[in-house]
Amino acid sequence: MAYSESDTRSKLIDPLIKESGWLESNIVREYYFTDGRKLIGGKRGKRYFVDYLLTYKNTNLAIIEAKAETKDPLDGLQQSINYAQRLKIDYVYTTNGHKIYEHSLVDGNGKFIENYPTPDELFERKYGKKTPKATNIITNPFYIEGTMKPRFYQQIAVQKTIEAIADNKDRVLLTLATGTGKTYIAFQIAYRLFQSKWNRDNSDRRPKILFLADRNVLKDQSMNTFNPLEKDCVEINGKIIKKRGGKVPTAGNIFFAIYQSLAVEEENENEDDVTGYYKQYPSNFFDLIIIDECHRGSANDESSWREILTHFTSAVHLGLTATPKRDDNGDTYKYFGDPIYEYSLKDGINDGFLTPYKVKRIQTNIDEYKFDPNDIITGELDKQIVELEQFEKQVVIPKRTELIAKTILQNMNPMDKTIIFCVNQKHALDMKTAIDKYKTVKDNNYCVRVTSDEGDIGREFLEMFQNNDRDIPAILTSSKMLTTGVDAKNVRNVVLTAPIKSMTEFKQIIGRGTRVFEGKDFFTIMDFVGATNLFYDPAWDGENEVPIKSSKKEKKETTKDNSEPESADGSAEDKSKNEKVTIDIKGKKLRVINIETTYVGLDGIPLRTEDYLELLIGVLGKFYNNEEGLREIWSNPKNRKDLLNKLKEMNIDESQLNDLKQIFEAQNSDIYDVLAHISFNLNIKTRSERVFAVEHSEFIEKHHNEKAKEFIEFILERYKKDGVKELGEDKLGKLVDLSGLGTVREVANNFGGIPQMRDEYFELQKEIYR
Incomplete structure (x- = not known):
């Protein structure tokens, strides 16, 4: 009798694997590497796994596809190659317990073999002859705490970075979608380098690492992620430096700073000769600099980040970004080179590590303003027609803000966590007061503004919003402060009320909703400004596109549109001194004229x-x-x-x-x-028309019992009012209770008993749809 697949594994395949020196600790059976795409109702799509994963010295080396002994050993080869490509594993084996086929993804071909290679043989095939120091660096284990361990793509990102650093690469770039845990990846990289005592001068010491962010909230979140290395962590900020008499801290191994704190000494900021605090550190002080959200200007020749990186030129520079190569971040890719690993939004959603979304495009009859002499206009209009891009920057229409606020509330559940992205800080305040005007929840902190002007109060509100055990605040209004890196897992709505011209900024904003949270099947993007046109681009899927060269004029316009000055905590400041025009519209009712909902296909692009x-x-x-x-x-x-x-x-x-x-x-x-x-292509009937047809058919009249007729008419009224949900298989008892015509048994007696009443309930539905 032939073995089943299960018996083939235990009686034929397992002994052969172990004969080649693979210990039980080297073998992972049924290695599930995805969680399955999130579906409605808390369900999950298919999870992907490999039959065997072979590991050695904390590295993943091969996968084995097992078949029953009666099957062709090559069955499933292509699928296994696909899995190996995703897992970045070089060798695939397919077997039925008698024959073993080996496929090398490095060479692109395969052959039948007698025995599996030994762990040492496979390790050497992958890495070649390494020095003991280099081997130590690339084989140190991950940090595992309880059940918390890196996901498959996080393991790959960490391993590839460690390997690149061990090979003395000076600049490294990782591109992973927002919400996939880039800071956790950075921690694992730092932890493994720390444990292996890697450093740039090959001495016997632990490395000095600088984690560089561009806003305090991101720096603080990162320090929390690095908590297992807390004793070695040091924060660099203006207050600490002042307490030290203007001297930067040097004792420690992992330093956290925002680049604004390092770039300029306050005493010198108005002088021509500006000296950055970072220059107090010797140029070879740091071994590794991790640049979070590196697309935000670190590679630009004129940026403060670039000055800091240039000073610490002997360190390895590791860039983390969520956005693939685009015209507006091309200098980042030019500086770091192509990413050593990419994991896209599409991949994250399909694997179940990010939340799917739907898009509501909302148009109003005031997305453009035409001059009307009846309106009250404070200030002077430059043109007779005001376009969408000018609203809030040059022209303010309070009634439009109120219309948008009212529409947002109508399209969300009251306690859904929601972030509204506004044009600037003043717009964020106007939107907050407009939400207050129409909200149904009375709490004073139901909707709050979180921008740099709010200072510590805003940061406290943000922490409360991020706390998943709290309902209030439910809505945040902001401008630029929340576009990157803010970890709020239960965001259900991302609202766009500010035009966005940058693909990079757009993806960062959308990333506020992608984080997975229990009971959150999807999130909704409400788009009042047509920003979701930026979805329709191959780069959204994480492809490494060659940027289209733009003219100097276009580049200048892009900078003007998107590069408002930012404060240390990252919120765009509205520095314009021009008087804004305010318009009080008379005699025209403002309304929403269209809401178009689009849904996300499996390729990650909205349909x-x-x-x-x-x-x-x-x-x-x-x-x-x-x-x-x-x-x-x-x-x-x-x-x-x-x-x-x-x-x-x-x-x-x-x-x-x-x-x-x-x-x-x-x-x-x-x-x-x-x-x-x-x-x-049939005509659409209303529920009222369907009920009318039943009421004028013989269906009701065939019942001679008046109470039976009354109950049927009651059901029809409920259907007409609330729809097909009232006609569920389990709703009959509830309908009896709501009718007020007696108990289930009493009402059923009018039909001749409970089975007969149930039959008539089903027959009535046939009649409704006849």
């Missing part, structure tokens, strides 16, 4: 309405071929529930189906009618 409908039609075709097939499913509560559950598994939930009603202006209709219209 426009027509694309989404095309996808939906293709999916629905798997469940029914004609209207009769759809009707048969929908008119039976059990079948209807099964269909909705299957659609959920394919990332199509009821909220999306309900949104289709808006698209087809069918809010008073049933989802059934929208589906029938999409699939078969």
Whole structure:
């Protein structure tokens, strides 16, 4: 009798692996490396795993695909190669217990072999002959605390960085989507270098490492992540330096600073000859400098970051960024070179480590203003027509701000954590007061502004917002301060009310919602300014695109649009001294004229309405071929529930189906009618029309018992008011209670008993959809 796959593994494959010197501690069976894409209702999509992962000296060296002994050993080879490419593993083995096939991803070909290579042989194939020092550096273990250990892509990022540093590479770049744990990766890199006593001069000491951020909130979060190395951590800031009589701290190994604190001495900031505090450190003081959010100017020749990096030129410079190569961050890639590892937003969502999203594009009838002499205008307009980009910067229309605030509240659950990105600090304050005007939650701190002008108060509000055990504050308004790195896991809505021209900034902002949180199936992007046009670009998927060269004029305009001066905690300051024009509109009702909802496909790019409908039609075709097939499913509560559950598994939930009603202006209709219209181009009927048809059919009149008729009419009224959810398989008892016509048994007696009442409940639904 042939062995099953399970028996083949234990009786044939395991002994051969161990014969080649692989210990039990080197073998990981059924290594799951993804969590499965998040689906509606707290469910997960398929998780990917390999049958065997072979590890040695804390490095992943090979995977084995196991087949039952009766199967072809090459079955599953391509899938295993795909997994190995994702895991950055060089060798794949497929076997049925009798034959072993080895494929080398380095050479791109394979062959049948007699025995598995030994651990030492495979390690040497991967790394060649290394010095004991280099081997020590690349084989030191990760820091593991309880169940907290690096995810597969974090392991790869750390290992590749360690290997690059061990090979004496001077500049290293990692590109990973926001929310994937770049600071945790930085900690693991520092920890392993620390344990192996790596340093630039190969002496017997632990390295000196500088973690450089561009705002205090990011620096503070990073220090928390580095907590296991707390005794060796030192903070550098103005207060500490002043306490030390103007001298920078030098005792310690891991230093944390924002570049503003290092760049300029306060005593000299108005002098022509400015001396940065960083110059107090010898140029070879640091062995490694980690530059967080390095796309924010560290590589620009004129930036303060660049001055600091140039001074510490002997250190390894490790850049961390969330954005692939673009025209607006090309100098970053020029400085660091191509990233040694990339992990995109698309990958993070599909693997289940980031939260999917949907996009609501909201248009109003005041996205452009045309001069009207009836309006009250304070100040002077340069032009008769004011475009979207000018709002809040040059022109303020308070009623428009109020319309947007009201619309935000209408499109969110009251206690959903929400960040509203505004044009500048004044706009953020105006938006906060507008939210206060229309909110239903009375708490004074329900909506707060978090910008640099708020100082410590703003930072306290941000900490409260980040605390997942607190409901208040629920809404933050901000300008630039929250665009990068702020770790708030339960953000349900990201609202864009400021035009964005930079792909880099756009991705950073969207990253505020991607972090995974229990019970958070997706987050919503509300876009009032058309910023989500920036989704439709290959770089969103993390591809390393060659930037398009722009003219000097274009570059100048981009800088003007996006580079407002920033304070030390990163919030854009509104330094403009020009008087703004304020317009009080008279005689025109401001309103929302369109809300278009788009959904994210498996490739990570939002689907426009027509694309989404095309996808939906293709999916629905798997469940029914004609209207009769759809009707048969929908008119039976059990079948209807099964269909909705299957659609959920394919990332199509009821909220999306309900949104289709808006698209087809069918809010008073049933989802059934929208589906029938999409699939078969049938006219959409309202629920009232369906109820009217039942009331004038023979269905009700066939019941001679007046109480039975009354109950059926009650059910129809509930359906007309609240829709198909009232007709669930488990709703009959609740409907009896709500009707006030007696107990379940009493009402059922009017139909001849409980089974007969249940049958009529099902028959009524057939009649509704007839």
